[in-house]
Amino acid sequence: MKLRIIPWLLLLIILLITSISGYEYFLLNRFSLDTVENVFANSDKSQHFVLNAGSFSKNFDCHVNWLTYNPFIKKTSFDKNDQVIDELLNCSLLHVYFIRIFAPTDMALTQKASLIYPEDPGILFWLADGIEKDDPDQAEQIFRKIVALVPSDGKAWHRLARLVEAKGFIDEAIGYNIKSCYNNDPGSNGCYGAGRLLEQQGRYEEAISFYRLSRHDFIRANADRLEELSENP
Helix, strand or coil: CCHHHHHHHHHHHHHHHHHHCCHHHHHHHHHHHHHHHHHHHHHHHHHHHHHHHHHHHHHHHHHHHHHHHCCCCCCCCCCCCCCCHHHHHHHCCCHHHHHHHHHCHHHHHHHHHHHHHCCCCHHHHHHHHHHHHCCCHHHHHHHHHHHHCCCCCCHHHHHHHHHHHHHHHHHHHHHHHHHHHHHCHHHHHHHHHHHHHHCCCCHHHHHHHHHHHHHCCHHHHHHHHHHHHCCCC
């Protein structure tokens, strides 16, 4: 058993060593680090992990291919037309996220990725983010799909709120901002958005309650402002 484990560990250690040349490079080699952590977790897990190596061999092969292509290693420019990129897009979802780091606004790559991984919320967000300006209706449908897949995605709820508000559906936008507010309020936009729209409708008590839920003092200050207005009409 030990003889079977050692070659795998040596390869993984090599990947670990290559992953510590900088923070960005650390992110790109997250798979290496996670795999090493799993292997070293305890002896029983290590043996089980290596005996079932076939379950992650595809990801491992993908990562080897990525390391041979990686612009950080080769010190070359990212080339989206390289055949390796197409292979990596189809190889593993993790490496699609690696590619995204180099081409965050490339819609051709995004479209390819979304066809390969049509149910992945991260890929869908990447796509919606890129097309929102030119095709807000399509972006809205994608954000609706994201929140259906991940109801706790506060950022997607806020982006959906912003799109429906632009179309004049204020009550719907309030509801989506409230969803964002109750799901970690990323960017501190959900609680503020709900409070702002409720204030515009004259629903001051409700607006105050959502302003108060914000993590930021300058947003909570709106609640103080509304309370002063109520006391001194």
